[in-house]
Amino acid sequence: MNFRFKALQRMREPDELDSPTLLAAPRGWIAVFVVMIIMAGATLWAFQGSLPISVSAPGLLTRPLGSASVQSPVPGTVRRVLVHVKGTVAEGQPVATIEGADGRSTDVTSPFSGHVVGLGVSQGQVVPAGSSVATVERTDASDDRMVAMVFVPAARAVGLAPGKSVDLSVSTAPPRSFGLLRGRISSVSPYPLTSGELSGLVGGELAARSYVSTSPPRLVVVDLVKDAGTTSGYAWSTTNGPPSPLSTQVSVKATINLGSQTPFNLILGR
Numbered sequence: 363m364n365f366r367f368k369a370l371q372r373m374r375e376p377d378e379l380d381s382p383t384l385l386a387a388p389r390g391w392i393a394v395f396v397v398m399i400i401m402a403g404a405t406l407w408a409f410q411g412s413l414p415i416s417v418s419a420p421g422l423l424t425r426p427l428g429s430a431s432v433q434s435p436v437p438g439t440v441r442r443v444l445v446h447v448k449g450t451v452a453e454g455q456p457v458a459t460i461e462g463a464d465g466r467s468t469d470v471t472s473p474f475s476g477h478v479v480g481l482g483v484s485q486g487q488v489v490p491a492g493s494s495v496a497t498v499e500r501t502d503a504s505d506d507r508m509v510a511m512v513f514v515p516a517a518r519a520v521g522l523a524p525g526k527s528v529d530l531s532v533s534t535a536p537p538r539s540f541g542l543l544r545g546r547i548s549s550v551s552p553y554p555l556t557s558g559e560l561s562g563l564v565g566g567e568l569a570a571r572s573y574v575s576t577s578p579p580r581l582v583v584v585d586l587v588k589d590a591g592t593t594s595g596y597a598w599s600t601t602n603g604p605p606s607p608l609s610t611q612v613s614v615k616a617t618i619n620l621g622s623q624t625p626f627n628l629i630l631g632r
Contacts, residue, residue: 415620417522419582420573421512422564423532423612426583427500428511429479429565432472437491438462440483449478451498458483458495476500479611480565497565499610508586508608510545511563512616513579516554521620524548528584529599531615532608541600543608545584547618554578572613584616 438460445457456469457478480497483489510530514522530543555563555578560570563581573579589597594608 415521417514417518417618417620419512419514419518419579419616419618421510421530421582421584421614421616423508423510423608423610423614424564425476425499425501425506425610426503426509427474428563429476429497429499429569429611430474430562431482431494431566432457432470432496432498434458434460434468434470434483434489434491434493434495436460436462436468437489438468440485440487440489440495441467443481443483443485445478445481445496447478447481451476451478451496453502460489470495472496472498474498474500475502477610482566494566499565508610509548510543510584510586510614510616512582512584512614512618513555513560513573514582514618515575515577516580517577519550519580519582522547522550522580522582522618524550527619529617529619530584530586531617532604533613534609535604537599540602540604541598542617543603543614544587544597544599545616546587548583548585550583551581554580582616582618 440458441461442459443457444459445451445455451457451472453473453475454471455475456471458470460468460470462468476498478496479499482494482496489495510528512528524547526547528545528547530545531537532540532543535543557567557570557574557578560573560579561567564570564573587597588595592598592603593605594603596603596608598604
């Protein structure tokens, strides 16, 4: 009986022209409106939304003149090492004594003042002329202060300019506990650094390898934002920052904030 009733119902349907035709169920219209609202919101966000633009690069805390090697002008045997790591050295001060093959002794003097951050020789070692005796972080700049040197690959340096804000993740102050160190770009090198220039800033070829990627980097000097209310004397993304002063020769990871961009321009590559 059920099948016969359905068959009769279908036979009557073509003749019921005065009955309204149902194009879509109410649930279908709700789904259509929801999709339209989502599409309208996505379109509005694409033209009016904002996406932050940033560049990340490695660097270190140091002084404006960086670090430099004190080299031996003569070959021979190291008879005395006259400085130690973490010590200070003045311009013209001997850092080591080298005895040549003729028995004559030569004092290797530092051409600049600063803090000794590394020794390249030990007593009794035989060294050639030009070998690195010590690495000194220079403090003889007229505006000596702590800065961050950041080495940005040249291919990613578009848009970098003095005044841009920088967030620094300091290796000795975990960001999860103490936040990010605040800074602003002070200067940007006009050309990529050569391997020799980079080695001269960080104290040798071995140290320079940490800052070289696929393309030669450009040097970005970042001034740290001061804050007398913190223990370190500098501003952090947290209220207090780390409970101890900052020291130089500490590696950092910099995030340079370049501004913002709409999603539509990002898709077009503008």
